[in-house]
Amino acid sequence: MVKSTSVQVFLVITVISFLGLLVLHQSLNFGAFSKASKFIRKSVLAEQSSEEVPDGISEFRQSTDDPIDFQEKTEEALPSNRPRLPKALIIGFSKCGTTALRTFLTLHPDIVSPIEEVRYFNFNYTKGLEWYRRQMPPSTENQITIEKTPSYIMSPIVLQRIYLYDSQVKLIIIIRDPIIRLQSQYAHTYRNAPAGAHKPDFKIWVRGDSSDNRITHFVGYTKYIRQVYDQFPKDQILVLAEEDFEQNPLSVMKEVELFLNLKPAFSKDMFYYNKGKGFYCFNRENEFFPTVLKMVKVNNRTGCLGEDKGRDHPDIDDDFLKELVQFIRPHNEQLFRLIGKRIVWENFE
Numbered sequence: 001m002v003k004s005t006s007v008q009v010f011l012v013i014t015v016i017s018f019l020g021l022l023v024l025h026q027s028l029n030f031g032a033f034s035k036a037s038k039f040i041r042k043s044v045l046a047e048q049s050s051e052e053v054p055d056g057i058s059e060f061r062q063s064t065d066d067p068i069d070f071q072e073k074t075e076e077a078l079p080s081n082r083p084r085l086p087k088a089l090i091i092g093f094s095k096c097g098t099t100a101l102r103t104f105l106t107l108h109p110d111i112v113s114p115i116e117e118v119r120y121f122n123f124n125y126t127k128g129l130e131w132y133r134r135q136m137p138p139s140t141e142n143q144i145t146i147e148k149t150p151s152y153i154m155s156p157i158v159l160q161r162i163y164l165y166d167s168q169v170k171l172i173i174i175i176r177d178p179i180i181r182l183q184s185q186y187a188h189t190y191r192n193a194p195a196g197a198h199k200p201d202f203k204i205w206v207r208g209d210s211s212d213n214r215i216t217h218f219v220g221y222t223k224y225i226r227q228v229y230d231q232f233p234k235d236q237i238l239v240l241a242e243e244d245f246e247q248n249p250l251s252v253m254k255e256v257e258l259f260l261n262l263k264p265a266f267s268k269d270m271f272y273y274n275k276g277k278g279f280y281c282f283n284r285e286n287e288f289f290p291t292v293l294k295m296v297k298v299n300n301r302t303g304c305l306g307e308d309k310g311r312d313h314p315d316i317d318d319d320f321l322k323e324l325v326q327f328i329r330p331h332n333e334q335l336f337r338l339i340g341k342r343i344v345w346e347n348f349e
C-alpha cells in the first residue's frame with residue numbers, strides 16, 4: 001500500500017515537473033522568436049527607409065504603418081547632409097532662361113538643386129513625396145534646395161498640389177519677350193529635323209490650328225501668372241525678366257538672393273561674358289565652380305551651357321511681326337499691370 005502510494009506521488013511529481021519544463025521551454029522559445037521577428041522587421045524597415053531619409057518625424061509617420069519602430073529614430077539620429085525637399089521652385093516659363101537661372105543660382109553656397117527637371121507635381125506625383133525627396137542632392141541644414149520644372153505653371157491643379165505640399169514655398173517665374181519665346185520654341189521643336197526635311201513655315205506654325213494656337217499658348221503669361229497669384233501670397237512670388245538676366249545675371253542673382261533671404265554671396269567674378277556664345281557663362285576659376293559641377297551641365301572648356309541653349313531663331317517677315325506685335329501688345333499691358341512692373345521688350349519698343 002505504502003509502496004503504491006509513493007509510486008503514485010513519484011509519478012505525479014514527474015508529470016508536473018515535465019509540464020513545468022515544457023511551459024518554461026515554450027515561453028523561452030516564444031520570447032526568442034518575438035525578439036527575432038522584431039529584429040527581422042526592423043531590418044526590413046531599415047532597408048526600406050535607408051534611401052528615404054526623413055526630414056521630420058511627423059511627416060514620415062504619414063507614410064509608414066509602423067509608428068512604434070519609427071519612434072526609436074530621432075531628428076538627432078539623422079545625418080545632417082541628406083536630401084531635403086525644395087523650399088523654392090522655378091515654375092516657369094519654358095524657353096525663358098529657366099535652365100541658366102537654375103544653374104547660376106547653384107553658385108550660391110547655400111543653394112543646392114537637382115541637375116534635371118524632376119516634374120514631380122505634374123508627371124511624377126503618384127510616386128510620392130519620398131521619391132521626390134530622393135531626387136534632391138544632399139544638403140546641410142543651412143542650405144535650401146531649389147527645383148525647376150517650367151511646366152508646373154501651366155496647370156492650376158499642379159499649383160494646388162504645390163500649395164498642399166508647402167503653402168510657404170517660394171516661387172520664381174521668369175518671362176521673356178513673347179515673340180522671342182515663340183522663336184525659341186520653334187527652334188527647339190525642329191532642333192533634330194534633318195537638313196532638307198520639311199519644316200512648317202514659322203508663320204504657319206505660330207498660327208497652328210483652332211485646337212492648338214501657339215500665340216495664345218505662348219503669349220498667355222497673364223493667365224498663368226494670375227493662377228499663381230490666386231493660389232499663393234504675392235510675397236512668395238518673384239517674377240523676373242529673361243532679358244535682365246541675360247544682360248546682367250549678377251543683379252538678377254542678387255534679387256533672388258534677397259527674395260530667398262540668403263546671405264549675400266554672388267559676385268561678378270563668378271561669371272564672364274562669352275562673345276562666341278553670346279551669353280554669360282561660368283567662370284571656371286571661381287572657388288565655387290568645382291562644387292557646382294555635380295549640379296550643372298556645362299561645357300568643360302568654356303563653362304557655358306550646352307549647344308541646346310542659344311540656337312538660331314527663325315526669321316520673321318515684317319508684316320507678320322507687325323501682326324504679332326499688334327495682337328500681343330494688349331496682353332503685355334495686362335501682364336505689366338498684374339505683376340506691377342514694366343519690362344522693356346525689343347519687339348514692343
Ligand SMILES: Nc1ncnc2c1ncn2[C@@H]1O[C@H](COP(=O)(O)OS(=O)(=O)O)[C@@H](OP(=O)(O)O)[C@H]1O
Nearest residue numbers: 094095096097098099100184279280305309310311
Ligand atoms: N547665360 C545663358 N546661357 C544660356 N542660355 C541662356 C542664358 N541666359 C539666357 N538664356 C536663354 O535661355 C533659353 C532657354 O530657356 P530655358 O532654359 O528655360 O529652356 S527650357 O524650357 O528649359 O528648354 C535660351 O533660349 P534660345 O536662345 O532660344 O536657345 C537662351 O536664350
